[in-house]
Amino acid sequence: MTEKRMFFTQKLKTRYIGDKAFYLAVLAVAVPIMIQNGITNFVSMLDNIMIGRIGTEQMSGASIVNQLIFVYNLCIFGGVSGAGIFTAQFFGQKNEEGIRQTFRFKIWLVFLLTGAAVLLFLAKGEALIGLYLKGKGSDASRTLTLSSGLSYLRVMLTGLPAFMLVQAYAGTLRECNQTMLPMEAGITAVLVNLCFNYLLIYGKMGFPKLGIVGAALATVLSRYVELAIILVWTHTHDREVPFIRGLYKTMKIPGRLVRKVFIKGIPLLLNETMWAAGMAMLAQCYSVRGLDVVAAMNINNTIGNVFSIVFISLGNAVAIIIGQLLGAGKMEEAKDTDNKLIAFSVLSCIVTSAGMLLAAPFFPGIYETTPEVRRLAAAFMRIYALFLPFHAFLNACYFTIRAGGKTIITFLFDSVFIWIVSVTLAFCLTRFTAMRVEMVYVIVTFADFLKCFLGFYLVRKGVWLANIVSN
Numbered sequence: 444m445t446e447k448r449m450f451f452t453q454k455l456k457t458r459y460i461g462d463k464a465f466y467l468a469v470l471a472v473a474v475p476i477m478i479q480n481g482i483t484n485f486v487s488m489l490d491n492i493m494i495g496r497i498g499t500e501q502m503s504g505a506s507i508v509n510q511l512i513f514v515y516n517l518c519i520f521g522g523v524s525g526a527g528i529f530t531a532q533f534f535g536q537k538n539e540e541g542i543r544q545t546f547r548f549k550i551w552l553v554f555l556l557t558g559a560a561v562l563l564f565l566a567k568g569e570a571l572i573g574l575y576l577k578g579k580g581s582d583a584s585r586t587l588t589l590s591s592g593l594s595y596l597r598v599m600l601t602g603l604p605a606f607m608l609v610q611a612y613a614g615t616l617r618e619c620n621q622t623m624l625p626m627e628a629g630i631t632a633v634l635v636n637l638c639f640n641y642l643l644i645y646g647k648m649g650f651p652k653l654g655i656v657g658a659a660l661a662t663v664l665s666r667y668v669e670l671a672i673i674l675v676w677t678h679t680h681d682r683e684v685p686f687i688r689g690l691y692k693t694m695k696i697p698g699r700l701v702r703k704v705f706i707k708g709i710p711l712l713l714n715e716t717m718w719a720a721g722m723a724m725l726a727q728c729y730s731v732r733g734l735d736v737v738a739a740m741n742i743n744n745t746i747g748n749v750f751s752i753v754f755i756s757l758g759n760a761v762a763i764i765i766g767q768l769l770g771a772g773k774m775e776e777a778k779d780t781d782n783k784l785i786a787f788s789v790l791s792c793i794v795t796s797a798g799m800l801l802a803a804p805f806f807p808g809i810y811e812t813t814p815e816v817r818r819l820a821a822a823f824m825r826i827y828a829l830f831l832p833f834h835a836f837l838n839a840c841y842f843t844i845r846a847g848g849k850t851i852i853t854f855l856f857d858s859v860f861i862w863i864v865s866v867t868l869a870f871c872l873t874r875f876t877a878m879r880v881e882m883v884y885v886i887v888t889f890a891d892f893l894k895c896f897l898g899f900y901l902v903r904k905g906v907w908l909a910n911i912v913s914n
């Protein structure tokens with residue numbers, strides 16, 4: 444019995460635990476992304492706290508706008524990631540012209556998406572913010588939240604061109620193993636953001652006191668600083684990134700490649716957009732329970748983003764590492780590497796889950812808000828923390844399937860699920876029952892267990908093992 448147990452233990456260790464060289468290689472990709480995401484989310488949290496100390500209505504207005512812009516952000520992310528699947532595999536194949544062509548595709552796509560987003564927000568911004576102001580609360584609070592949100596939105600729109608170009612450039616650099624530069628640019632940007640948040644929100648050192656508008660101006664300024672750093676480095680280091688040579692001599696893309704990227708990329712674009720829209724709809728469902736819930740959800744999401752850094756960064760590492768192995772035709776190595784990456788992500792998030800549980804009683808106390816908002820925020824944080832390891836597993840499964848170009852499967856796995864299961868549950872429970880909002884959040888969050896079983900099956904079956912640039 445002991446020998447069987449030892450054999451089973453050794454088999455598990457071989458399948459799911461890597462050696463020192465493996466973890467060093469993974470961390471070389473993941474840590475720069477982790478640091479950049481960590482500092483970005485930490486500063487975003489400080490930004491949120493600074494706005495929260497002005498007042499609950501200003502915090503809620505900025506939160507609603509950020510939820511709406513989040514849909515745009517993931518739309519851009521999905522667009523560049525669709526082409527990025529090909530970029531990673533072209534890099535594994537050492538095909539510089541292929542990288543160049545996928546980069547051009549990204550540029551065309553982000554321009555079109557950003558133009559559409561700006562027109563939508565300018566035309567329907569007030570109506571979109573108003574969707575989140577239907578719950579309990581005074582008319583004065585609703586009016587102040589709406590006006591604060593509109594002021595914040597108008598300024599934030601000026602930062603979208605910088606954001607779109609950063610995503611196109613930084614995504615390509617990461618897919619070509621240049622992860623340090625996006626990290627350094629991101630760190631610089633968030634430090635600029637933090638500094639000018641303090642100066643412009645509160646009017647320090649001779650700067651005007653602009654409140655929520657100051658927070659938006661600081662964010663926009665930081666994005667253009669980040670863009671400038673990335674553009675200058677990329678266009679002056681063609682030895683490190685040879686795809687940049689002759690990049691803009693033409694913006695034409697071979698029709699055959701455009702068709703292939705569209706076939707693989709459009710489901711991913713739609714997935715990211717619909718998933719983000721689904722998250723926005725979930726927030727709207729919870730908001731019908733009152734403005735206190737909107738504020739508490741904002742606090743929960745702010746700290747949740749910080750504790751999610753590990754699994755999000757490791758998911759990006761999965762996409763890059765597995766994509767490169769698939770492009771090089773190393774199918775068995777990709778399968779073995781993926782098992783170890785998923786296990787590493789889940790185990791790491793057990794630790795971060797414990798950290799968030801410890802923070803739950805104390806973090807909401809930082810905000811200048813009501814005791815009820817603090818109580819709700821702490822409850823939401825505990826629920827989110829308990830599900831963190833499962834989020835890690837789902838995220839790694841998603842990026843695994845995506846790395847092999849199975850974007851229709853990821854579309855069904857991700858956005859179709861959130862609309863059919865999560866949004867439907869939240870809509871029915873918040874509108875047709877008297878169930879406490881905390882219990883509604885528990886049921887909706889843990890419904891994702893169904894996705895865990897599906898993700899395990901798809902990864903185990905190997906549907907993602909495909910080289911999509913072999914020709």
